[in-house]
Amino acid sequence: MKSNHIETKVLHAGIEPDPSTGAIMTPIFQTSTYVQSAPGEHKGYEYARTQNPTRDALQKNLAALENMNHALCFSTGMGAVDACIKLLSPGDEVVSTNDLYGGTYRIFTTVFQKMGIKFHFVDMANEQEVRSAMNENTKMIWVETPTNPLLKIIDIELMSKIGHEYGALVVVDNTFSSPYLQQPASFGADIIMHSATKYINGHSDVVMGVLCVNNDETHSRLAFLQNTCGATPGPMDCFLVLRGIKTLHIRMERHCQNGREIAHFLQSHPLVGEVYWPGFESHPNHLVAKKQMKDFGGMISFTLKNDSLEAAIEFLKSTQVFSLAESLGGVESLIGHPASMTHASIPREQRIKNGLKDSLIRLSVGIEHIDDLKHDLAQALEKSATI
Numbered sequence: 276m277k278s279n280h281i282e283t284k285v286l287h288a289g290i291e292p293d294p295s296t297g298a299i300m301t302p303i304f305q306t307s308t309y310v311q312s313a314p315g316e317h318k319g320y321e322y323a324r325t326q327n328p329t330r331d332a333l334q335k336n337l338a339a340l341e342n343m344n345h346a347l348c349f350s351t352g353m354g355a356v357d358a359c360i361k362l363l364s365p366g367d368e369v370v371s372t373n374d375l376y377g378g379t380y381r382i383f384t385t386v387f388q389k390m391g392i393k394f395h396f397v398d399m400a401n402e403q404e405v406r407s408a409m410n411e412n413t414k415m416i417w418v419e420t421p422t423n424p425l426l427k428i429i430d431i432e433l434m435s436k437i438g439h440e441y442g443a444l445v446v447v448d449n450t451f452s453s454p455y456l457q458q459p460a461s462f463g464a465d466i467i468m469h470s471a472t473k474y475i476n477g478h479s480d481v482v483m484g485v486l487c488v489n490n491d492e493t494h495s496r497l498a499f500l501q502n503t504c505g506a507t508p509g510p511m512d513c514f515l516v517l518r519g520i521k522t523l524h525i526r527m528e529r530h531c532q533n534g535r536e537i538a539h540f541l542q543s544h545p546l547v548g549e550v551y552w553p554g555f556e557s558h559p560n561h562l563v564a565k566k567q568m569k570d571f572g573g574m575i576s577f578t579l580k581n582d583s584l585e586a587a588i589e590f591l592k593s594t595q596v597f598s599l600a601e602s603l604g605g606v607e608s609l610i611g612h613p614a615s616m617t618h619a620s621i622p623r624e625q626r627i628k629n630g631l632k633d634s635l636i637r638l639s640v641g642i643e644h645i646d647d648l649k650h651d652l653a654q655a656l657e658k659s660a661t662i
Contacts (some may be wrong), residue, residue, distance in 0.1 A: 281340060281455055282524045285598040291519070293565060297639045301332045303514045309553025325502045326535040331509040333517050337475075339456035340520070341467050343486040347501050348485055348513065352450070352470030353378055354506030355484030357386075359446055359466060360415075360502050362493070367414040372429060373629050374422035376448070377618035382509065400560055401602045405437055412442050418464070419448040420457075421564075424576045424613040426551040428560035432566055435463025444493070450604070451476070455527040456569045460489065473604030477520040477526050481512045487498030526606060529561055529642040530573030537638065537643050537652070541577050545654045547576035573640040576613075578632055579659055587612065587634040590659035596643060596651040608641035 280283055293302050304327055309320040317555040320326050330348055338346035349355040356379055363369070371383065374397040395408040399418065405436035416438040422430040431447055438445040446466040453474035459467050469475055469481040484506075488494045501507060538552040553564040555573030564571060579586050591599050601617060611617060614633045618626060623633075637653045640648065 285520050285523050288339030290332055291461045301329055301514065301517055303510045304328045305385055305510050316409060324505055326508050327510050329513040330508065333513045336517065336520060337485055342458055342460050343487040344489045346485055346487045347497050348508050349501065349507045350485060350508045351384060351482050352472060352484035355468050355486050356382055358500040359468060359498055360387050362496060363392050363414055366412060368393040368412040369415045369417055370395045370397060370405060370408045370413055371417040372419050372422055374425045374427050375419055376423045377620045381620040387611060399434065400427060402433060409437065409441050413443050415446060417446050417486060419574045421451045421574065422554055423634060424528050426553055426574060426576055428553050428564045429642065430563045431459050431462035431464055451572060451574050452568060453523060453527055455523050456572055457567055462567055470515055474527065476516045477604060477606060477607035477634050479602065480518050481515045483512055483516055484534065501561065515659055526642060530640060531570040532637050533642065533645050533648060534573035534640045537648060539642050540649050544656060546580050546660050548580045550581055551576040575638045575640060576635055578634050582634050586634045586662040587636055588635065589662045590655045593655035593658040594651050596647050603639035606642050608643055609639040611637045613637055
């Protein structure tokens with residue numbers, strides 16, 4: 276059936292009952308190869324690295340959620356980033372945000388920079404700074420919004436306009452929002468990237484990456500890289516992500532509801548310093564967030580009034596409902612320390628320059644009862660104040 280409503284798409288887009296049994300759930304096609312009736316004569320499947328029916332169903336579903344023509348799944352989010360940058364050639368240049376997931380920064384600077392691709396890391400809230408970095412060699416703009424971990428908001432429509440003036444591909448990492456809160460294709464993005472490990476799957480039991488694209492030629496090039504380089508997910512992981520997607524809209528509503536309450540709780544707490552959350556009217560790009568997002572998500576970063584690494588560590592050790600762990604976007608609440616965890620690969624001087632303090636704490640607010648989340652943060656804040 277056709278629907279423009281994402282609440283219906285998560286359940287039905289690209290998914291059909293199994294024709295052989297009528298099973299309503301997409302089967303897990305746990306096979307490495309497919310029998311051919313004669314050389315080159317088969318039922319559309321030859322080898323599982325190239326194609327798998329479970330993966331095909333997931334890819335069709337994800338493309339529909341982002342209102343794009345195609346989607347490609349990879350074994351990890353970094354596998355998706357890797358394939359995307361492999362669209363470029365030595366001498367090409369990329370303009371990227373300077374508040375960026377550490378793993379993305381690492382692959383840009385330690386892998387692809389050595390291969391002759393140049394990266395410019397700029398404040399994408401500053402249009403002039405972006406334009407100053409653009410030149411005839413710019414072949415890609417890499418947008419991450421909201422950014423990780425400072426929750427900066429980048430105007431996708433503006434970045435798409437600038438990128439297309441130079442003939443550059445505009446890529447948006449949509450991980451923090453998920454397709455439920457933000458659909459970058461509506462604002463001109465050419466490629467949408469997700470770490471599906473996070474909100475799309477939502478249950479902290481799968482690692483996967485996604486690229487969504489409209490242009491048929493770009494899709495063909497990415498599909499070639501997906502097959503040739505081989506960073507493809509297994510059918511069980513694809514099944515689990517399909518399972519997770521079915522509750523995406525319900526989960527995201529609760530993440531946003533809890534996130535809003537926690538953001539205001541932290542903002543009013545006497546032991547908390549700065550709170551980074553795009554839902555505040557005081558957020559520098561709040562109006563842009565309102566324009567391109569349905570709601571403001573469950574990701575929050577903050578510092579302590581006692582702006583010391585020691586106090587932050589004591590706080591991180593003291594939470595009981597928020598689990599200290601890498602990653603984000605699961606149903607359970609997670610807490611992290613970007614400087615030593617997700618962004619440790621970025622040199623300290625670069626982190627500090629970009630506003631990422633050693634004491635910064637990042638929350639992925641889950642779907643637990645809000646009173647338990649508030650109580651947990653309150654008691655941990657009290658313990659951190661003793662340092």
